[in-house]
Amino acid sequence: MAETGGMPELPEVESVRRQLAPRLEARRIEHVTAVWQSRFVDVERAAGRRVGRLRRRGKYLIAELDGGLELLMHLGMTGSFRFRGPQWQPDAYVRATFTLNDAVLDFRDVRRFGSLAVVPAGQYTGTLAALGPEPLSDDFDPAAFHRALQSTSMAVKPYLLSQRPVAGVGNIYADEALWRARISPFARRIGRRRATLLWAAIREVLAEAIEREGTTFRDYQMVNGESGRNAAYLTAYGQAGLPCGRCGDPLRKVTLGGRGTTYCPRCQRP
DNA sequence: AGATCGGCCTGGACGC
DNA sequence: TGCGTCCAGGCCGATC
Numbered sequence: 001m002a003e004t005g006g007m008p009e010l011p012e013v014e015s016v017r018r019q020l021a022p023r024l025e026a027r028r029i030e031h032v033t034a035v036w037q038s039r040f041v042d043v044e045r046a047a048g049r050r051v052g053r054l055r056r057r058g059k060y061l062i063a064e065l066d067g068g069l070e071l072l073m074h075l076g077m078t079g080s081f082r083f084r085g086p087q088w089q090p091d092a093y094v095r096a097t098f099t100l101n102d103a104v105l106d107f108r109d110v111r112r113f114g115s116l117a118v119v120p121a122g123q124y125t126g127t128l129a130a131l132g133p134e135p136l137s138d139d140f141d142p143a144a145f146h147r148a149l150q151s152t153s154m155a156v157k158p159y160l161l162s163q164r165p166v167a168g169v170g171n172i173y174a175d176e177a178l179w180r181a182r183i184s185p186f187a188r189r190i191g192r193r194r195a196t197l198l199w200a201a202i203r204e205v206l207a208e209a210i211e212r213e214g215t216t217f218r219d220y221q222m223v224n225g226e227s228g229r230n231a232a233y234l235t236a237y238g239q240a241g242l243p244c245g246r247c248g249d250p251l252r253k254v255t256l257g258g259r260g261t262t263y264c265p266r267c268q269r270p
Numbered sequence: 271a272g273a274t275c276g277g278c279c280t281g282g283a284c285g286c
Numbered sequence: 287t288g289c290g291t292c293c294a295g296g297c298c299g300a301t302c
Contacts, residue, residue: 007294007295007296008296009296011302038278039278039297046294056291057295062284074296074297074298075296076279076295076297077279077294077295077296078280078281093280109279110279110280110281111278111280111281111294111295112278112279112280113278113279113280113295113296113297115296115297126298127296127297127298133294148278152272152273153272153273154272154274155271158273161296163286163296163297170295170296171294171295171296184277218282219292257274257275258274258275258276258295259294259295259296260293260294
């Protein structure tokens with residue numbers, strides 16, 4: 001079975017942010033070259049502007065620019081940032097290049113699912129505009145999370161992937177958190193007690209993955225070119241057919257909401 | 271208006 | 287060996 005994942009979710013994007021911030025903040029973007037691509041919007045407007053803080057919201061990186069603008073960056077499936085140097089020279093998959101006053105930064109993205117946009121600060125649309133609370137902040141409240149889960153008829157996993165109940169959870173960490181909370185990905189309108197278990201599991205799996213600088217199967221890499229160390233700790237995602245770490249029954253892979261989903265049919269209850 | 275589904279995009283794994 | 291098919295999936299727009 002092909003496991004091409006390792007897509008950037010919250011822990012991977014946060015790891016990128018931590019490496020990118022000290023080399024991007026307080027720099028001036030001299031100019032931008034972008035190979036045409038439908039997911040870039042007004043990227044050239046970043047030229048000539050100074051970068052303020054580099055923040056993260058969910059899976060998005062947000063660089064404050066002077067003039068009341070923001071540069072929004074999403075890594076998609078295969079996006080990465082690399083600074084030119086002995087360790088990195090551009091290849092055919094570089095989709096945009098930011099020439100800073102003291103460095104050259106490439107945005108590389110084999111599958112072109114990533115996006116870049118310059119927008120007036122705070123003027124968001126789509127997923128970013130409807131994004132749920134940051135899971136590792138106090139804004140992520142168990143009671144509100146329970147109410148959100150009660151408010152929809154969707155199965156819990158596709159609902160998590162919508163980014164509305166909580167920001168930054170993608171396919172890997174949805175499977176991991178549901179396994180840890182012993183909740184079936186097919187469960188609907190789950191009760192207060194189990195909602196709180198899932199709330200805690202989401203925070204745990206994300207915090208642990210950040211400590212390990214993310215999950216790399218193949219594509220995801222950090223700004224320094226290194227891989228994350230979390231793949232060895234996965235308990236569900238990518239483990240189909242292997243014994244469940246709790247009960248020993250084989251983990252099953254199904255399609256749910258169009259996404260590969262691995263879970264334990266025995267100890268994850270609907 | 272909320273839920274669902276197809277399209278985007280490419281390289282790698284796999285089968286014959 | 288080589289070619290065709292399938293798979294990975296976040297987000298968005300169209301449709302129900």
